[in-house]
Amino acid sequence: MNIVLVHGAWADGSGWEGVYRLLRKNGFSVSVVQHPTISLTDDVEAVRRVLATQLGPVILVGHSYGGAVITEAGNDPKVVGLVYIAGWIPDKGESVESLIRDRIPPSAPAPPILPPQDGFLLLDRAKFPTSFAGDVDPERAAFMADSQVPWGLEAVSAPNSQPAWKTKPSWSLVASDDRMIPPAAQRFMSERAGATVVEVAGSHAVFVSQPEAVANLIVQAAKEAIAHAG
Numbered sequence: 001m002n003i004v005l006v007h008g009a010w011a012d013g014s015g016w017e018g019v020y021r022l023l024r025k026n027g028f029s030v031s032v033v034q035h036p037t038i039s040l041t042d043d044v045e046a047v048r049r050v051l052a053t054q055l056g057p058v059i060l061v062g063h064s065y066g067g068a069v070i071t072e073a074g075n076d077p078k079v080v081g082l083v084y085i086a087g088w089i090p091d092k093g094e095s096v097e098s099l100i101r102d103r104i105p106p107s108a109p110a111p112p113i114l115p116p117q118d119g120f121l122l123l124d125r126a127k128f129p130t131s132f133a134g135d136v137d138p139e140r141a142a143f144m145a146d147s148q149v150p151w152g153l154e155a156v157s158a159p160n161s162q163p164a165w166k167t168k169p170s171w172s173l174v175a176s177d178d179r180m181i182p183p184a185a186q187r188f189m190s191e192r193a194g195a196t197v198v199e200v201a202g203s204h205a206v207f208v209s210q211p212e213a214v215a216n217l218i219v220q221a222a223k224e225a226i227a228h229a230g
Helices: 013-025 040-051 065-073 096-103 128-132 138-146 153-157 183-192 211-229
Strands: 002-006 029-033 058-063 079-085 170-175 196-200
Touching: 002 013, 002 040, 002 065, 013 029, 013 211, 029 040, 040 058, 040 065, 040 153, 058 065, 058 211, 065 079, 079 211, 096 153, 096 183, 128 138, 170 183, 170 211, 183 196, 196 211
Parallel strands: 002 029, 002 058, 058 079, 079 170, 170 196
Antiparallel strands: none
């Protein structure tokens, strides 16, 4: 079984290192997508290029905005299951922007998103650790804040055309201490998708802070997807 990991906004593939190492120890072939987070179309194409190199079935994993990417890219015939890690799970016609507008109540903590610059978004560096990476080692959280990848407005506003979760099994890790995507919104999207849900007391950066919990869900998904296919 192959695992393909897709990062979210304001991050890159290096954040998956802990999860990658654990999955490799479990005998999986693991690939990490480095996509630019400039537009949904380009990011989906970056995932498809990696999928094209895979020999055999794939579990496709997405964190945060990466969830929107795998929802589209997961229609590839090699993909047999989708795993969302504190992820956006859009329905047809929905974008991250519309989900923020329609599914996040005004009372929820406001992510420290700075005003757009030249069509891109960044988080306030000083507030990044608390909002994005509350349970990450402070030095690593500071590094993550200072190495943010700008998120393109085209990626935020692009609607999903065909959600792969409507035809393929899915799993979702809800981060119950998330201050970027409210846990209630994660639960709603997960339940709507019919995903198998696991809750972990973690921040939005749970894929960095708790790689064991994330890897365990991916391993579970791989085993159950094989059983489902059989």
